[in-house]
Amino acid sequence: MAVDLRAVAELSGVSVSTVSRALRGSPRVNSRTRAKVLRAAESLNYRPNAAARGLRTRQSQLVGVVIPNLVSVTFVNLFSHLQAGFRAHGYETVLSVTNGEPEQELAAFATLLGHQIDGVIAIGSYSVSTDFLRESRLPAVHLFNAPDQPAGDCVTINEFESTQDAIGHLISHGHRRIGCIDGSSEPTVAGYEYAVRKHDLPMDPQLLHLGKYDTETGTEGVDKLVALDDPPTAIFFGCYENWLSGIPRLLEHGLTIPDQMSVVCRDDAEMLRWWRPSISAVDVQVPAIAKLAVDRLVDAMATDEGALTEQRHGKYQVATTLIKRHSVADPPRR
Amino acid sequence: MAVDLRAVAELSGVSVSTVSRALRGSPRVNSRTRAKVLRAAESLNYRPNAAARGLRTRQSQLVGVVIPNLVSVTFVNLFSHLQAGFRAHGYETVLSVTNGEPEQELAAFATLLGHQIDGVIAIGSYSVSTDFLRESRLPAVHLFNAPDQPAGDCVTINEFESTQDAIGHLISHGHRRIGCIDGSSEPTVAGYEYAVRKHDLPMDPQLLHLGKYDTETGTEGVDKLVALDDPPTAIFFGCYENWLSGIPRLLEHGLTIPDQMSVVCRDDAEMLRWWRPSISAVDVQVPAIAKLAVDRLVDAMATDEGALTEQRHGKYQVATTLIKRHSVADPPRR
DNA sequence: TTGTACGCGTTATCAG
DNA sequence: CTGATAACGCGTACAA
Numbered sequence: 001m002a003v004d005l006r007a008v009a010e011l012s013g014v015s016v017s018t019v020s021r022a023l024r025g026s027p028r029v030n031s032r033t034r035a036k037v038l039r040a041a042e043s044l045n046y047r048p049n050a051a052a053r054g055l056r057t058r059q060s061q062l063v064g065v066v067i068p069n070l071v072s073v074t075f076v077n078l079f080s081h082l083q084a085g086f087r088a089h090g091y092e093t094v095l096s097v098t099n100g101e102p103e104q105e106l107a108a109f110a111t112l113l114g115h116q117i118d119g120v121i122a123i124g125s126y127s128v129s130t131d132f133l134r135e136s137r138l139p140a141v142h143l144f145n146a147p148d149q150p151a152g153d154c155v156t157i158n159e160f161e162s163t164q165d166a167i168g169h170l171i172s173h174g175h176r177r178i179g180c181i182d183g184s185s186e187p188t189v190a191g192y193e194y195a196v197r198k199h200d201l202p203m204d205p206q207l208l209h210l211g212k213y214d215t216e217t218g219t220e221g222v223d224k225l226v227a228l229d230d231p232p233t234a235i236f237f238g239c240y241e242n243w244l245s246g247i248p249r250l251l252e253h254g255l256t257i258p259d260q261m262s263v264v265c266r267d268d269a270e271m272l273r274w275w276r277p278s279i280s281a282v283d284v285q286v287p288a289i290a291k292l293a294v295d296r297l298v299d300a301m302a303t304d305e306g307a308l309t310e311q312r313h314g315k316y317q318v319a320t321t322l323i324k325r326h327s328v329a330d331p332p333r334r
Numbered sequence: 335m336a337v338d339l340r341a342v343a344e345l346s347g348v349s350v351s352t353v354s355r356a357l358r359g360s361p362r363v364n365s366r367t368r369a370k371v372l373r374a375a376e377s378l379n380y381r382p383n384a385a386a387r388g389l390r391t392r393q394s395q396l397v398g399v400v401i402p403n404l405v406s407v408t409f410v411n412l413f414s415h416l417q418a419g420f421r422a423h424g425y426e427t428v429l430s431v432t433n434g435e436p437e438q439e440l441a442a443f444a445t446l447l448g449h450q451i452d453g454v455i456a457i458g459s460y461s462v463s464t465d466f467l468r469e470s471r472l473p474a475v476h477l478f479n480a481p482d483q484p485a486g487d488c489v490t491i492n493e494f495e496s497t498q499d500a501i502g503h504l505i506s507h508g509h510r511r512i513g514c515i516d517g518s519s520e521p522t523v524a525g526y527e528y529a530v531r532k533h534d535l536p537m538d539p540q541l542l543h544l545g546k547y548d549t550e551t552g553t554e555g556v557d558k559l560v561a562l563d564d565p566p567t568a569i570f571f572g573c574y575e576n577w578l579s580g581i582p583r584l585l586e587h588g589l590t591i592p593d594q595m596s597v598v599c600r601d602d603a604e605m606l607r608w609w610r611p612s613i614s615a616v617d618v619q620v621p622a623i624a625k626l627a628v629d630r631l632v633d634a635m636a637t638d639e640g641a642l643t644e645q646r647h648g649k650y651q652v653a654t655t656l657i658k659r660h661s662v663a664d665p666p667r668r
Numbered sequence: 669t670t671g672t673a674c675g676c677g678t679t680a681t682c683a684g
Numbered sequence: 685c686t687g688a689t690a691a692c693g694c695g696t697a698c699a700a
Contacts, residue, residue, distance in 0.1 A: 004677055015687045020679060030685060050449045051385040051394065052677035055692045060385065062449075070410045080404065080431060092445060095429045097414060111426060115384045115396075215604070248608035270549070274582035338693055349671045354695060364669060386693035389676045 003044045012040035023048070054116055063091045063297065064112035064120040068100040068213065072240040074267045074286060075123070078143070081290030082121060089298050091118070100213070102126040109133055119301045121293055122151070124213075139300035141293050146315055153296040153314045155289055159238075162282045162320040163191030166236045166264045169280070169322060171199045174330045175234040175262060181221035181246060182238025182266075183213035192236075207232055213239050218246030226253050233331035234262035240269065247279070258329035268323060277326035289318045337378045346374035357382070388450055397425045397631065398446035398454040402434040402547065406574040408601045408618060409457070412477070415624030416455060423632050425452070434547065436460040443467055453635045455627055456485070458547075473634035475627050480649055487630040487648045489623055493572075496616045496654040497525030500570045500598045503614070503656060505533045508664045509568040509596060515555035515580060516572025516600075517547035526570075541566055547573050552580030560587050567665035568596035574603065581613070592663035602657060611660035623652045 008023075009016045014033060021029045022037035023046075040046075054060040063086050067075050083093040094117060096108035106129045112120060119139035122130070125147065133140055133151040140152035147154075163180075170178050178196075182188045189208065196203050209224055211217030218241065225232055235250070237243035243265040247257075255261045257277055265272060268281040296314070342357075343350045348367060355363045356371040357380075374380075388394040397420050401409050417427040428451060430442035440463045446454060453473035456464070459481065467474055467485040474486035481488075497514075504512050512530075516522045523542065530537050543558055545551030552575065559566055569584070571577035577599040581591075589595045591611055599606060602615040630648070 002677090005679095006677080016677090017679085017688080018686055021686085024679085028685060033685085047444065047448050049389070049677050051388045052692090053679075054385045055383070055389055055677080055694090056679045058692075070404060070414065071407075073405075076404045076410065083431065092428075092449065094426075097417065110381065114381050115426065244605070245608060248605075248610065251610045252608075271578065271582075274579060274586075276582065276585045336693090339695095340693085350694080351672080351696075352670055355670090358695085362669065367669085383693050386676090387695075389678090389692090390694050390696085392676075 002049075003046050004049065005046075008037065008041045008044055008046050011044060012037045060116040060118055061091050062094055062115065062117045063301075064094050064096060064108070064117045065123070066096045066098060066105060066108050066112070066120060066125070067123045068098055069241075070097060071215075071244075072213075072267065073269045073271075074240050074284060077286045078123075078290055081287050082294060085290055085294035086298075089294065091298075100124075102128055105129040106132055109136070113138065119297045121297060139297060141297045141300065143289070143293055150313050152300055153316065155293045155296065155316045155318065157284050157289070157320055158317045159185055159187035160191040160194070162266060162284075162322075163188045163236070163238070164195045165320070165322045166266065166282055167192055167195035168199075169324070170234045170236065170262060170264060170328065171195065171201065173234075173262065173328055175232075176201055176331070177204070177207060177230060177232040177234075179207045179209070179221070179225040179232035179235040180238065181209045181211075181218060181225070181235060181242050183217065183242070184210045185238060188238050211242075214241050215245035218242035218244065219249045222246045222249040222253070226250075226255070232261075234264070234328070237263070237265045240265075240267035243267070243279075247275075258327050260332060262329055262331070263327040264322075266320075273325070279327040280325045281323050283321045283323055285318050285320060292316055292318060336383075337380050338383065339380075342371065342375045342378055342380050345378060346371045393452055394450040395425050396428055396449065396451045397635075398428050398430060398442070398451045399457070400430045400432060400439060400442050400446070400454060400459065401457045402432055403575075404431060405549075405578075406547075406601065407603045407605075408574050408620060411620045412457075412624055415621050416628060419624055419628035420632075423628065425632075434458075436462055439463040440466055443470070447472065453631045455631060473631060475631045475634065477623070477627050484647050486634055487650065489627045489630065489650045489652065491618050491623065491654055492651045493519055493521035494525040494528070496600060496618075496656075497522045497570070497572070498529045499654070499656045500600065500616055501526055501529035502533075503658070504568045504570065504596060504598060504662065505529065505535065507568075507596065507662055509566075510535055510665070511538070511541060511564060511566040511568075513541050513543070513555070513559040513566035513569040514572065515543045515545075515552060515559070515569060515576050517551065517576070518544045519572060522572050545576075548575050549579035552576040552578065553583045556580045556583040556587070560584075560589070566595075568598070568662070571597070571599040574599075574601035577601070577613075581609075592661050594666060596663055596665070597661040598656075600654075607659070613661040614659045615657050617655045617657055619652050619654060626650055626652060 005016045005019050009019045019037050022034040065082055070076050086093050098104040109129055109132055121141050121143055123143045124145050130147045130151055142150050142154040146156050180192050209221035237246050257263050264280045266282040268283040272279040272281050339350045339353050343353045353371050356368040399416055404410050420427050432438040443463055443466055455475050455477055457477045458479050464481045464485055476484050476488040480490050514526050543555035571580050591597050598614045600616040602617040606613040606615050
């Protein structure tokens with residue numbers, strides 16, 4: 001039923017090995033036979049069986065991308081760029097969404113391993129699954145987090161500096177009480193504190209709301225900050241999921257941006273440009289991150305044959321950019 | 335290096351066939367040997383090679399999902415539900431994004447075919463690739479469009495009725511000039527005209543802006559409608575990509591919702607609930623659509639062995655729901 | 669109940 | 685330059 005190498009061989013009157021070579025562009029084949037073979041393959045609509053090839057070559061040309069969600073446009077963009085990047089290197093991409101659940105992440109790695117993927121990009125992974133991944137010895141690259149005992153190179157954004165930049169920007173506008181909402185992230189807290197201290201402002205832990213990378217945290221955080229006795233005059237949102245719900249919540253509280261509340265978000269998105277007023281944001285340079293991750297993984301997959309047992313994994317950080325729009329003003333007079 | 339059936343067989347002191355049977359839960363194996371085998375497999379961390387199994391069984395347990403983009407949350411949601419649904423049936427999902435380009439779509443089908451997928455969900459496909467798909471005889475389900483010569487069952491939403499509902503809702507509020515922005519879609523136009531005629535309103539083609547399912551069409555459409563000599567008092571956006579950019583553009587033109595412009599969107603999203611005012615929308619029932627599509631494809635893949643050559647393909651429509659929020663008011667007095 | 673042997677479609681080795 | 689032939693890891697008739 002299915003058209004295989006043998007069928008092409010018969011039609012073109014040569015052996016399967018010759019067909020295989022011809023199709024794969026081996027130089028060790030007469031150009032006239034090659035033409036003949038190509039014509040036959042074309043007319044039969046031959047398509048190589050990737051599974052069989054993978055079985056033989058021990059390479060599936062498949063890479064896994066394990067991602068917490070597709071809610072964040074940052075992740076969606078990232079995936080698009082990763083897919084395009086890998087495709088340029090001849091790899092197809094298999095996506096797995098974990099909903100931020102450790103078990104789902106573990107299951108994803110296991111399933112992908114069963115499908116003989118050649119490597120994996122792990123985004124925001126948990127320690128259990130990182131252990132699993134490391135022990136599997138599969139070429140891997142961590143994205144957006146750098147575990148203590150990584151399974152491969154780590155590509156991250158500079159959360160510390162980007163937070164510091166954003167907070168510094170707000171302070172330079174005269175804000176003295178600045179709220180910060182984020183999924184739990186040490187570098188973000190550190191960056192916040194550093195910026196506050198550097199400008200000799202008092203550090204008030206009440207202004208920090210750390211939760212998860214989800215929309216609930218955004219609304220909760222806004223509710224909490226707004227209800228403070230001495231509420232902030234500006235808020236920094238640390239991630240897409242948080243600001244997506246948090247900004248509308250601000251409006252719901254009757255606050256106008258930027259007159260009554262200045263806002264800066266990390267994870268830029270088209271929407272922030274469209275909104276009125278447009279919102280200042282930290283751009284995380286998704287294309288650059290994706291390119292770096294692809295390159296590192298492709299590299300790891302290539303040199304994996306040599307398999308240095310206790311290889312040192314590289315750490316990379318991609319710098320972020322602060323885009324100033326119209327959501328930041330001087331704080332209102334008291 | 336890799337742990338295979340043979341390794342497990344050796345450790346447990348039985349033959350590979352027994353191991354294969356034990357692991358696959360065949361009844362034709364002693365419960366004591368089974369236990370022994372399971373223990374051995376566990377300790378070796380055995381994981382079946384899906385490629386080899388697929389080569390043997392001619393089933394990859396992989397389904398392809400070919401989708402125009404992941405910008406629309408409708409598509410993102412859809413993908414999540416499809417993935418979950420297929421997983422429940424023992425299938426893993428391979429995603430391919432086409433950016434709405436015919437060639438990319440064709441390439442996607444070809445690649446997926448090479449990876450021996452057992453079936454495919456084709457979302458918004460072009461005729462060239464539909465032809466290709468049909469000729470490949472791969473079990474398929476069309477989603478969100480029903481080609482003239484489909485390659486499988488078609489699951490669509492009732493664009494005609496949902497448009498009619500939305501327009502009717504606006505008319506019932508007293509609107510007489512209603513704009514309509516959408517990617518090109520005949521049923522939408524038909525629904526619009528039907529609703530307008532039914533209520534004895536004049537049909538003005540200028541009020542229709544048909545473009546593509548992208549953000550540009552949203553802004554262009556708004557610009558065009560607003561600039562009309564006799565602009566509409568309400569707008570219906572036919573898809574996510576259009577309203578995402580179109581609504582902010584409305585605000586940019588200084589129009590307030592709903593006082594100066596009423597709005598209804600198709601493709602509901604959390605965001606529409608959060609925005610102030612919240613936006614009325616047509617909910618396309620993504621979970622129901624996904625479930626139906628999964629069921630139809632699983633069915634097709636199961637009965638494919640019997641391969642009825644000229645099988646009649648089913649057409650299914652999933653009804654939409656109009657959710658009334660706060661973006662529709664009576665038109666302003668002249 | 670268990671083991672032997674073969675083949676799935678491909679690539680790699682080795683003769684010719 | 686080309687052709688037999690042997691794997692790759694697994695499932696399954698068939699034999700024991």
